[in-house]
Amino acid sequence: INENIVISGLYSNLGTESIGGYFYARLNAASLSLSVNTSSPFSDSFMNQFIGEPKSQDKRELLNYTLSHMMLRQDGGTVLLAECRFLSEYSYYDFFTKTYVTRTISHFDNICLFSIRPDGGMEWSRNIIKKQDSQEDDGYYLSFAAFATNQELQLLYNKSDDKFNSVLIQTINSQGEVTASSLTDYSDNTTLIPRGARQVDVNTAVFPVFRKNR
Secondary structure (H helix, E strand, C coil), X not given: CCCEEEXXXXXXXXXXXXXXXXXXXXXECCCCCEEEEEEEECCHHHHHHHCCXXXXXXXXXXECEEEEEEEECCCXXXXXXXXXXXXXXXXXXXXXXXXXXXXXXXXXXXXXXXEECCCCCEEEEEEECCCEEEECCCCCCCCCEEEECCCEEEEEEECCXXXXXXXXXXEEXXXXXXXXXXXXXXXXXXXXXXXXXXXXXXXXXXXXXXXXXX
């Protein structure tokens, strides 16, 4: 953007299944000279939003979070989105087959957003509470879709982990203010497949759906 290459993301000092801070770098596309190169751990105020959530032993990193999107701001900054994703299992004895059965549960939970200024500083961060889980389907109907307009970012996901439910929209403006609403004119027999969504242009996005009895 603006003849610059922007590199940004989240990092961990522990491994690949946790996040403890962010980094941002910008370099000239022609000379490859760095104009900005910075990184920073998450602030205490941000980490305090996750009371009761799994953290590293030193309480400085969030466990089970994965970077899902990086979006460029018009001024050369970035918006980073991370989602809490993990698997769990439970077992039970099936008296009919006389065997133990193990089930795998896919969890797709909170969404974290980080807005990074072009100088590498954190402008704002947000935590959107979301709890979703499903069994033996890799979370096919879970997670979220994200697309950006000129003025705001919108996140869409199935409101419940139950199929044939409503779709929730979280709208985030450039100041980080979050407004929740529901998708109108949405069939009870139709379920969004969020991870298959694609943004076509600044005003259009395409969403695959599953329709019952079709």
